[in-house]
Amino acid sequence: MKSFRKELWFNIPSRRGFMNITPQVEHCLRESGIHEGLCLVNAMHITASVFINDNESGLHSDFERWLEQLAPERPHGQYDHNDTGEDNADAHLKRTVMGREVVVAVTAGRLDFGPWEQIFYGEFDGLRGKRVLVKIIGE
Numbered sequence: 001m002k003s004f005r006k007e008l009w010f011n012i013p014s015r016r017g018f019m020n021i022t023p024q025v026e027h028c029l030r031e032s033g034i035h036e037g038l039c040l041v042n043a044m045h046i047t048a049s050v051f052i053n054d055n056e057s058g059l060h061s062d063f064e065r066w067l068e069q070l071a072p073e074r075p076h077g078q079y080d081h082n083d084t085g086e087d088n089a090d091a092h093l094k095r096t097v098m099g100r101e102v103v104v105a106v107t108a109g110r111l112d113f114g115p116w117e118q119i120f121y122g123e124f125d126g127l128r129g130k131r132v133l134v135k136i137i138g139e
Helices: 022-032 057-070 080-084 089-098
Strands: 002-010 017-020 037-043 048-054 101-107 117-123 130-138
Touching: 002 022, 017 057, 022 037, 022 117, 022 130, 037 048, 037 117, 048 089, 048 101, 048 130, 057 089, 080 089, 089 117
Parallel strands: none
Antiparallel strands: 002 130, 017 117, 037 101, 037 130, 048 117
16 A cells, blocks of 8 residues: 655635635645545644535635634634634634545545535635645555
């Protein structure tokens, strides 16, 4: 069995945002040479997320609005975590809802997606570089 590891770095220029990272993950798969196996993609920061869904801008707006209703950024004082001098408690909560990682089957050298599925990086406390781990194992 072969193993491949690569870190992808992203810098979302706003506090929150979503980015389709499917092309970067597909590039990693080609680079790995693995044709059958599993591909793990996970956010290496506790205020960011990796998830699978549809690449549709209306849905992304819905995510943003829904997450802000669940865990509003302001007022910062509503969160005990922010008493430590941080201002990102909402980002930790949003990450918990959206998830840390995804695992996708690799079949015949391709990510084995269902219809419309794509991999997204979700940022909830941006304005600085953060990394995503891609780990592929298989033959």
